[in-house]
Amino acid sequence: SRTILIKDDKGKEAPALDLFAQVIRYLKNHLLSALDTKGTTVNNKDIHWVLTVPAIWTDSAKQFMREAANKAGILTEQLTICLEPEAASLYCQHLPTTKLMGNPGTQSFLSNSSGTKYMIIDLGGGTADITIHQKQCDGTLKELHRPTGGPWGGTKVDEAFHQMIIKIVGASCFQKFKDDFKADDLDIHRELETKKRTIKPESNSKITIKLPVSLVTTFEEETGEKMKEVIQQMQYANKMTWQTDKLRMEADLFKELFKEPVNMLVEHLQELMKRDNLTDISTLLMVGGFSESPMMLDAVMKSFPDKKVIVPEDAGLAVLKGAVLFGHKPQSITIRKARYTYGINISPPFVRGDHSPARKVTIDGVDRVKDVFKKYIQCDQDIRVGEAVSGRHVTIKSNQSEMLLKIFASEDPSPKYVTDNSCEYLGKVVVKLPEAKERLKVDVKMIFGETELMVEAKESTTGKVYSSYFDFL
Structure with a gap:
């Protein structure tokens, strides 16, 4: 929420958005100042910024970080949101084998052929984030399972x-x-x-x-x-x-x-590896500052003796360095698993037996049901960068001046209504409509970029296009 407040150690409250913006602004200015001191003057407009976030954060949390960065003076077109374990995964693709530590067999990580599956375990201060990748023939990476994890960090x-x-x-x-x-x-x-x-x-x-x-x-x-x-x-x-x-x-x-972080992490990893498409994972890649703890490395190695367990040198910097690589080449990860089911609220004709009578409304003499979830993408579905999913919406009132498309996300594969407890409101696209007595059609596309979901709506009569962006990682 944009209005959420955070208390300091004395109980004084301040808007969280302002505090996050101040931290990002400080880091931004610190870098610019350091570059200037070294005689390398770079303008802010010439920098593309990459902001890393934990894999288990919700869409709204990532959107919040984007707005905080905007408030700190970083323009939307100059900013990319990157998942921390994804960044670490990219970094480890470029490491010489001498920079890898772990159990016997770690030297073969970089020579893994296409089709090889490996798990990235990002152990930070607060969270443990787990992502699973498979190498593709063209050298890019495919995500095999949506990011998971929990508060099991250092x-x-x-x-x-x-x-x-x-x-x-x-x-x-x-x-x-x-x-x-x-x-x-x-x-x-x-x-x-x-x-x-x-x-x-x-x-x-x-x-x-x-x-x-x-x-x-x-x-x-x-x-x-x-x-x-x-x-x-x-x-x-x-x-x-x-x-x-x-x-x-x-x-x-x-x-x-x-004991607690070890047990929680190992139990979670064991449950993940029971899934049909993950039983043949060959390598576990441990990154993040807490991965440098011998206690954590030993626990993972003993729990999974048949896997190669790798910790890169400077594991705590793997995310930072990988984020730079991601900023230069975000298309390195071409296929992701949808973490949520995405859809738009609609009001279709009421069907007795299918819809709750309590939701029935009459619009222009037609009995309709409000707040129905029209699904575009289902959670755990493979989504390719640049892929578009299309749908059509029709006005429900004569002389309707605009169409309000509300975008929702849900962890439920098939939510029925946008008011279900699992649904989270992401934002809206407002489509302005020309004057017309007949029903007008609006064609909607959900397009997946490297880190964002773009919702594009085209009004068929005028051909005018309206769009909005949402973080979808």
Whole structure:
């Protein structure tokens, strides 16, 4: 929603669209300034910007990001929205084999022939995004399954660690620490980022985590107790010591923090691979910062011993570098799976037994049913870049001055009405009509570009064309 508000850490609200726009504007200006400093002056109008988003985001979320970018001074025609795992997939096509890590067999990834299927697992901070590609004869990629995933990124480990700390110091004490020592709280996040990438499945020596002294002093001032004594009375007595700014714990206790993201990811991947067209996937490509965690790599390799598991060097930068490649050659991915069923609301003649009487309306003496979903594209259908799906709409009133085409998306393969819970309103195309007593025809096309759905409506009498764009990735 364009009007949604976000609260800061003090409860102050601000429009989310404005905040996102400010972040994008900062990044844009930072790049232009860096180029200028190096003596490479480039005008904004000469740059095509690529904005990456998680694969599991909804159409409306992607549309929101596009509008935020527009507000930040990036024109629609200068902007492409790109799915993060797609970008990573393109990047790994261009890597020399020396830049690939993983289990035995990783060296053969780049020489995979056409028809080879592989899964991209993008593990970021907040989400895990999964996309499945198949190499085509012409070197392009075909998407075999619509993007899936969930909130199983690296922050799940952070959350588990915070819950462990809360068990020791209490929720109110931890909140007071976060309120009073914001910089110290950020230091905890930075420390965890380092530890997440260094802990290994075979680690058995104690892990030392540097924590701010202010956390201990806050606890002792609030409770009147000594941290060392409190630890000795808890379930962690034999697994942990905490003195001033050092928390030392058994390696197994720290490994437990990975349990939820590991289990959720592996279960999801196992379910995906049971699908008929995905049973013969040969390679798992792990990208994103959280993929650099040996714990995550080991879990995937052990769960799928018959697959090649690959982690590119600098996995955390795979999306960034792949986005540049996508911007230069967006046609690299030629066939995608429709994530949603797309359609337009219509009011056809009422048919007793087929339609709900509660939806019956009378227009120009004809009994009709309102809000029927006219399907153009069905979810999981293959859609080729540039492909158009056509339909015809007819006016339902005499002297109708315009036709309002409302575009909807649904996760249901066959929604009946646009008011069904599964349906989401994307936007509209307004077609102006000439004066006429007879019924007028409007021919509609849904055209799939690299990253957008274009809805084009042509009024048959005048031949005038109206169109609008929607993100459809």
